[in-house]
Amino acid sequence: MLGALIPILLSPIFGVQAQQENTAQIPDSLLRVSYQELADIIAPIKRDSLRVSPYVNAFMAKAKKDGDTLTLAEAYRNMVYVSPPEMQFQYADSILWLTKDMVHKRFPDYGYSVKATVLYKKDQYEEALEQLLNAYESALQSGNLRRQHNHQYDMAALRGIVGESDKAIALYKEIYEGFRDTLNPPSFEKTQVLFNLFNNYLRIGVLDSAQYYLNEGLQESLSRNDTIRHAKFWSNQGVLQYYKGAYQKAIPILTETLEKVAVQSSVQNYYYRAKSNLALGNQEAAIPDLKIMDSIVDANGYVIPEMLDVYKLLSEHYENRGDYRAQLDYMDRYVSFDSVLDNRYKYLKANLSSGYDMPELERKKEHALAQLRNRTVTYQRYLYLSTGIATLLLLLAIHYFRKRRLAQKRFQELLARTQRKSASQKSVPTDGIHGIAEAVLLPIREKLLRFENGNGFLSQKISLASLSKKMGTNSNYLSKIINHDKGKNFSNYINDLRIDHVIEALKTDARLRKLTVQALGEEIGFNRSESFSKAFYKKTKMYPSDFIKRLERHRKEILLGK
Known part of the structure; x- marks a missing residue:
């Protein structure tokens, strides 16, 4: 999806020695060709390392001989096309060393861009973002609008990958506004920007905005008679219907577009059709789709976080049927895939809510293995299963200790995050909301702020209706304002305020820490402990009892000077 990044990287066909600008292997005829002629030859074949290599080397030899800084920078840029990643990084440094003080439409922009590409391929997304920002600043200084648009697009894509959808949305919106400039519009497809806006809004659960940009994409692709992109947008209409809970509407759309989208996109169709059928209680229709997903992903090597959910669902299906061997097979795939996500794609996994926790996985595996042992009639089978148990226990031990480290890290982050959050709730939003007059909107927002500061949410009798009446408005207005300003519904809004409050209170109030x-x-x-624990876990990813224990331990360590 990183439009301007991906095309830069090529397969590293040549070794490092093959990349050296060896003039002894360059025909004299090429050395007599002008720079412009060489550039015209290189441009259409730059992705073919074997064909482009002699022309790139000729360009470098001429540039070194002439000693012109800009031409030499272009030569180093050309060398990227025929170099492995480690050499690309070195050539990028050479470009930056030569051109760092220039204001030019291509330099030092290209040096930063090459670095960003190499870092992206290594899954070093934060570092890639830093280099992209440098490239964008260079494009701003030179006034190169095309490069500015490309860098904005790539930064937005990376923001989405690392889970910063709000920042990605802001960048995509800025790009989208650029299409109004008929003289210098962005060079990439408007429909792709619309799709990425839809996708990021869907990711953060703002379904109205997701629907808006999806509709825009459908109209834009239809006006261009672009059947491929129109099918992609219409397919995602089925996905959106799933998230809206309209499962009966989702299934026919996902089925209709299944043969119209690319293979990788079809995985999404199978997944959400299966999930819709499961939501409707139709497991027999869902399981074949999940198995097709597994075969497509396995055959093509796709990395799709939702496969953890798929493997869990298939494992549970075979457990219910008593097919413990198939159950164990899918549980093993779950562990293997989970390891891949942890090692290489942790950002993709961050927003995934479904899946096993390790104690649950351990219990289910032990149960499945016990059932298989009962059916085993030979020593060889017994030995095989025992070896499998040992391996699984080792994996579970690794996961257990990793989970402990992650829990402690989450606790430390929670302490810092709640402090920042409380400081950020002091101002009243000033933007308007469609359908609510400003004269009505501002007083309600001010009352909401007083409600929060006065801890009105601690009452067990609070409800949307009672709070609306107290604020002199109606439930519809208040619900709409909370959804807009807080990005959540009324129930989650109240629960989050309570959880933020109790976290801060627990830090200082020893009495509270002693309560059940x-x-x-x-x-x-809260009226029930289950509701409180569920809300606390949803907000913090840990249970209140665990948080209190860690808080007590943390306070003791401070007192002891550890």
């Missing part, structure tokens, strides 16, 4: 979970939940407005 039930009593602590009642203290901040």
Whole structure:
């Protein structure tokens, strides 16, 4: 998806020695060709390392002989086309060393861009973003609008990968506004920008905005008679219907577009059709789609985070049928795929909510293995299963200790994050909301702020209707304002305020830390301990009892000077 990044990288056919600009192997006829003629030859074949190599080397030899800084920078840029990643990075450094003080439409921009590409391929996304920002600043200084658009697009794509959808959306919107400039519009497809806006809004659960940009994409692709992109947008209409809970509407759309989209996109169709059928209680229709997904992903080597959910669903299906061998097979695939995501694609996994926790996985594996052992009639089978158990226990031990480290890291992040969050809730938003007059909107927002600062959310009797009445408005207005300003519904809004409050209170109030979970939940407005624990976990990814234990341990360590 990284439009301007991906084309830069080529297969590293040549070794490092093959990349040296060896003039002894360059025909004299090429050395007599002008730079412009060489550039015209290189441009259409630059992705063919074997064919382009002699022309690139000739360009470099001429540039070194002439000693012109700009031409030499162009030569180093050409060398990227025939070099492995480690050499690309070195050539990028050479470009930057030569041109760092230039204001030019291509330099030092290209040096930063090459570095960003290499880092992206190594999954070093934060570092790639830093280099892209440098490239964007260079393009701004030189006034190169085309490069500015490309860098904005790549930064937006990377923001989406690392889970910063709000920042990605802001960049994509800026690009989208650029299409209004008829003299210098962005060079890439408007439909792709619309799709990425839809996708990022869907990722953060803002379904109305996702629907808006999806509709825009459908109209744009239709106006261009672009059947491929129109099919992609219409396919995602099925995905959006799934998230809206309209499963009966989702299934026919996903089925209709299944043969019209690319193979990788079809995986999405199978997944959401299966999930829709499961939501409707039609497991028999869902399981074949999940198995087709597995075969496509396995055959093509795709890395799709939702496969963890697929493997869990298939494992549970075969467990219910008593096919413990198939159950174990899918559980092993789950562990293997989970390891790939942890090692290389942790950002893709960050927003995935479904899946096994390790104790649950351990219990299910032990149960499946026990059932298989009961059916085993030979020593060889027994030995095989025992070896499998040992391997699984080792994997589970590794996961257990990793989970402990992650829990401690999450606790430390939670302490810092809640402090920042409380500081950020002091101002009243000033933007308008469609359908609500400004004269009505501002007083409600001010009352909401007073409600938060006055801890009104701690009452067990609070409801949307009662709070609306207290604020002198109606439930529809208040719900709409909370959804717009807070990005969540009323129930989640109240729960999050309570959880933020109790986290801060637990830090300083020893009395609260001694309460039971039930009593602590009642203290901040929850009627049931289950509701409190669920809301706390949803907000913090840990349970209140665990947080309190870690907080007590943290306070003791501070007192002991550890």
